[in-house]
Amino acid sequence: MMWPFYLMALVAIISTIRVITNSNPVHALLSLIVSLLAVAGIFFIVGAPFAGALEIIVYAGAIMVLFVFVVMMLNLGSHTVLQEKSWLTSETWAWPAALSIVIAVVLVWMICKGDTHNLPLMGQEVIxxxxxxxxxxxxxxxxxxxxxxxxxxxxxxxxxxxxxxxxxxxxxxxxxxxxxxxxxxxxxxxx
Structure with a gap:
């Protein structure tokens, strides 16, 4: 049963498209975090848990914090605060939240299934x-x-x-x- 893989791939593709098409850098970073979490889920599904954990820790964690700090360091001034408040609507958070819910559903399903022996392994040994x-x-x-x-x-x-x-x-x-x-x-x- 490969539907979790395809579902996570779809989430990764949609959120990556939102990264490219979003004009606000902070909103694009939010979508990029969702995309990286989906890729980590793909790693877990195909039997590479260490690569998935590194994806979450290194990319979704450390690199994204670095990007957020760089965006904050740019200090665009007080005139952008009003513009940012006008952009901060429920529509802005709806897509990343919905895609994160899909990731959570797949994660809960994988945990509740509990049958990890039938997962496809890419290599012969665990690294x-x-x-x-x-x-x-x-x-x-x-x-x-x-x-x-x-x-x-x-x-x-x-x-x-x-x-x-x-x-x-x-x-x-x-x-x-x-x-x-x-x-x-x-x-x-x-x-």
């Missing part, structure tokens, strides 16, 4: 964390270091792209103070 760590830090050490340098370079580039001019920051602070004073004045008049 544990020690074997993966040994391979990564011996044979593939150069590739691990190159990936680390690329991530560091991307973080530095995002910081410099998002760095704002001090004069522009002062204007944003003055504008927000003016807006606060206007709102306080209107509340005084009404009160």
């Amino acid at each position: 544990g964390p020690k074997a993966v760590g040994t391979a990564l830090f011996t044979r593939y050490l150069l590739l691990v270091e190159v990936a680390a340098m690329l991530l560091l370079a991307a973080l530095v580039a995002a910081y410099h792209l998002g760095k704002r001019d001090p004069f522009e920051e002062q204007q944003d602070i003055a504008q927000s103070n003016t807006n606060r004073n206007v709102i306080a004045g209107k509340e005084k008049e009404q009160g």
Whole structure:
């Protein structure tokens, strides 16, 4: 019975399309997390639990937190707060929530089924964390270091792209103070 595999693949495809078509970076990241969780579910279904756990811990956990921090570090200013509030509707959360529910249903079904002996295995032996760590830090050490340098370079580039001019920051602070004073004045008049 392969319907859980196809269902998780469909969730991964739909959420990945939403990543590409979403114009708000935070909403795209939310859909990307759902996509990565679906791929982890696929790993669990095909009999690679260690790869699925790494997918959740490394990608859906650590890398997504890094992406969220980079988006927050861009500091787009106070003018985007109102725009973000207008985008934060139930429709925004409906798709990721629905796809996450599908993932949860497949997960509960797989756990309740309890028959893990009939799952298709891709390899002949189970590869544990020690074997993966040994391979990564011996044979593939150069590739691990190159990936680390690329991530560091991307973080530095995002910081410099998002760095704002001090004069522009002062204007944003003055504008927000003016807006606060206007709102306080209107509340005084009404009160």
